[in-house]
Amino acid sequence: MTYIKLEIALPDEYHEPLIAELSEMGFDGFEQRDHQVITYIEKGNLAIADREQIEQLLAGFPGHCFIEKEEVVEDQNWNEQWEQTVGAREIGRFFVKPTWSTDPVPGDKILLEIDPKMSFGTGYHETTRLILKLLPGMVRRDDTVIDAGTGTAILSIAAVKLGASRVLAFDTDEWSIKNARENILLNGVDTRITVVKGSTEVVPATMKADLLLANIQRNVILELLPDFIKSLKKGGNMVLSGLVESDRADIRRRLSQDARVIDIQQENEWIAIHAQAKK
Structure with missing residues (x-):
């Protein structure tokens, strides 16, 4: 079977957003290396329009270099190859690792x-790290938590391990739902987290x-923000991420009627906004 192989030189902090976009286009496998993403797609599934879309997509990422190679490659477990590139790391109070890592837990x-499968939220990206670093100062024992766009369920699991008694996690992606449930079982917190598509x-x-x-x-946050506010207790906390510095003013403006901004944390150009619903 003939596959198109794309090699994209890209700073590590942009890997997860790019992988998310390419997976929506039908790319089946990913490898993450230092400053490089390698991905494959069956030759017949890549049209001229797709190539143009990829070029436009990459134009939004700084410092990219796009190399396309056509190769005859045997069909294989692409996910397994990609998973093996994910290692352990310390993030604030947490030690995040896949099951295949032998690194000792501090x-x-x-x-x-x-175990990330093809969902996103491994701790590699700034948006996930920002929330994980904020969570210990926000989660109180017996809290009820909503995890919107749960991905791997990393944030839900972290909230429960900090003392939350109940988490409702949802995602529109079937891969994410499956992966979230696997990781929840893996961490032994399935009695306190409900995952819904x-x-x-x-x-x-x-x-x-x-x-x-x-x-x-950003666009999804802006669309769902009224629903988020309705789902919070008066004085309840909310952390919004997946945002960049240029989104700051717009999000603050939309929050101002129903909530007040408590804190904004930033890593590179990515931000996480901690807001509190008005009492």
Whole structure:
């Protein structure tokens, strides 16, 4: 079977957003190396329009270099290859690692075992790291939490390990739902986390959360923000990420009517906004 191989030189912090976009286009496998993403797609599934779309997509990432190669490659487990490039790392109070990592867990860290499959939220990206670093100061024992766009469920699992008693996690992507459930079982927190496919419509009207987490992109956040506010208790906290510095003013403006911004954390150009619903 003939596959098109794309080699993209790209700073590490942009790998996960790029992989997310390419997976939506039908690319089947990814390898992450230092400053490089390698991906494959069956030759018949890549049209001229797709090539133009990829060029436009890459134009939005700084410092990219696009190399295309056509090769005859045997069909293989692309996900397995990609997974093996994901290692362990310390993020704030957490130690995030896949099951295949043999790295010892530091004694002062909370273990999060995350096998990413093809969902996103491994801890490699700034948006995930920003929220993980904020969570210990926000989650209180017996809190109710909503995790919007859960991905691998890393944030849900972290919230429970910090003391949350109930988490409702949702995502519109079937891969993410499957992966989230696997990771929840892996971490032994399945009695406290419910994963549902869908968006804010799956949140019961009677549910009022102490904390809402949303690591998704700007346009989706703006669209769902009224629903997020409705799902929070008065004085409830919300962390919004998947945002860049240029989104700061627009998000603050949209929040101003129903919530107040408590803190904004930044790593490179990515930001996470901690807001509190008005009492």
